[in-house]
Amino acid sequence: MTAPVTTTRRARLGQPEAWGVAVAGAALYALVAVLQWRRLEAPSWDLAIFTQLAKAYAGLDAPIVPIKGDGFNLLGDHFHPVLVLLGPVYAVAPSGLSLLVVQALLVGVSAWPLTALAVRWLGRRPGLAVGAAYVLSHGVQGAVRSQFHEVAFALPLLAFGLRALLERRWRASVLWLAPLVLVKEDLGLLVAVLGLVIWWRGARRAGLALAGWGVAWFVLATAVILPALNPRGQYDYTDRLTVGDVVGDPLGALAGVLGPGEKVVTVLLLVLAAGVVGVRSPILLAAVPTLAWRFLGEVEFYWTWVWHYDAVLMPLATAALLDALGPRPAEPDRRRPPRVAVAIGAAWLAVVLTVPDLPVVRLASPDTWQASPRTEAAREVVGTVPQGAVVASDISLLARLVPTTTALWSGTADNPVADYYVIDRQGGTWGGDPPEDAARYAEDKHPGTDYELVLDREGYQVARRVG
Incomplete structure (x- = not known):
């Protein structure tokens, strides 16, 4: 067990490099959002759905979304009460573009705590590289490309909560991580695993409380709240999982989890985003519930990284990388710089391997800057x-x-x-x-x-x- 890492409030609020990465990330993705909007890009119906939800909240109404069906309450689709925060934003700027800009700002905010910790633990240049690798990660860019989703609100909560966890500020970590259950129902299981990590690190009571909180909200949301608000009286996504097959044919289910190739690529990119050494950290175990519900089913677009589903895994990967590298030692260590360089290089490889269609790379194309001719x-x-x-x-x-x-x-x-x-x-x-x-x-x-x-x-x- 590693020694506690203490930090002052001034140190936590400092790090101009971290502020720079956060502002640059927010500005970059706000620019991407504006260009997407000008090109009339619409990769799915989700932006329209969440815009309709924001419109309802702005009018102080229940989130009835006719796009999903006549009288459909979107809180019966996924459990995301945090999205009530979109109401005031939409009231000021009633446009789907407003939601895209909010997502860009949330990405930028989430970059700050992770970059600040990386700079303090690893030094200025390695820390900046870690922050940039997070901002440009395949999961973040995949989320931006697929436009607004509720998981954008999870990013800053995870980033601040994981930083506090790494610094052994248990109370702050629990307070940051607990609200994740209000972002999306499946995140209750992610919270539960992180609670067990806190328990393992020595904060027994706080860890068990957080784990119990996560499991309780997952059960409450999927078994009670969502069926009660859903027009069909059910949790709509249960039939997309093959849980029965796991019980009846565990080896076959395991083979299904490990294939086809899209799943392998998704896991490989996660490992690379964690700098490979991040697999040593128990923090990466919190990715298992997300990967499980995506892989235990026949919905093929759940398997790949190209949508928004990997977004919540990126703070986990970055925190796992930092956890494995640990704080910068007081005494020089000649073996450490190569290890840091290799780990960060692996994280950057996760970006490079997904370059061809990433929105940031598309900024190099003149067509990206042109409004749609229509x-x-x-x-x-x-x-x-x-x-x-x-x-x-x-x-x-x-x-x-x-x-x-x-x-x-x-x-x-x-x-x-x-x-x-x-x-x-x-x-x-x-x-x-x-x-x-x-x-x-x-x-x-x-x-x-x-x-x-x-x-x-x-x-x-x-x-x-x-x-």
């Missing part, structure tokens, strides 16, 4: 749909329609009859086979209802209900 057409679409109208849309302009309308996703089977339908015939929603006519598409959705095409420009179509 920007004016998109504005005309949004302007064509009157304020307050009920509009069903595919994913492309869904987030942009949320602030002024009651937006629905056109793919939902039981949607009410919409006043307008919006289709992007060039969008990825249709897999290369878009509807020929938005009016006919809407009429097929709602037999007996008549629509007319009122706008057809640059691939966008708007149909209006006439009967």
Whole structure:
């Protein structure tokens, strides 16, 4: 067991290098967000969903999100009451872009405690490298690329909590980590593992209390709260796990966890992000619950790193790296610099291996800085749909329609009859086979209802209900 690491409040608040990394990270990803918005990027419907949630909270309403279904309370989908904090932000700046900027700021804030500790323990240059590796990590960039998700709020809580854990400030660590259960239901298990790490490090009572807190909230959220608020009276994600197969065929389930190759790559990148030496730290065990629910199922996009699912693993990886390297010794150690260099080099390799399509790398392309050539057409679409109208849309302009309308996703089977339908015939929603006519598409959705095409420009179509 290592000796306690003491630190003064002044030391914790200092480190101008850490402030620099935090500000640079926030500014970098805010820039990426603005450029994504200008290019009309919409990788999924999630930004529209969370924008609709923020709009509801800004109006002091329950988070009813019609995009998910008629009267759907989003707290019955995932347990994320922390997102009530988006309400005031949206009230000031009612746009999906506001959520992207909030996410960028949360990334920047999370970089500060980890970088400050790295600088203090390893020295200025290695510490800066660790901070930069975290900010540019594949998990963080994957989250930014896939746009806003609730897990962005987990990053600063984890970063501050893990730093306090490494510094053996047990009370502060527990206070930072405990609110993670309000970010997403599965994080209760991550909290529980970190509670056991605190227990193992010697804070028995605090560690057990945190572990019990995490497990209790996981059970409460998945077994009580989510089914109670879900329109179908269930936790929607249970059937995506093959828990029964684990019990009936543990060897087969183990083989499934270890393959196919996407899972191996995801684990490899996590190990590299932890500098390889980070596997020595029990902190990395907190990644197991997240990897387990992703790998124990047949949902293929859970297996890879390219979405936002690896984001919460990045603070764990960085903290594990620091835990393995430990504080800088008072006496010179000739063997230490190579070990630090190799570990940090491995962390950077996790970035390099995922370079081709990362949003930061895309900044080198001139096309990234250009607004979409269909920007004016998109504005005309949004302007064509009157304020307050009920509009069903595919994913492309869904987030942009949320602030002024009651937006629905056109793919939902039981949607009410919409006043307008919006289709992007060039969008990825249709897999290369878009509807020929938005009016006919809407009429097929709602037999007996008549629509007319009122706008057809640059691939966008708007149909209006006439009967």
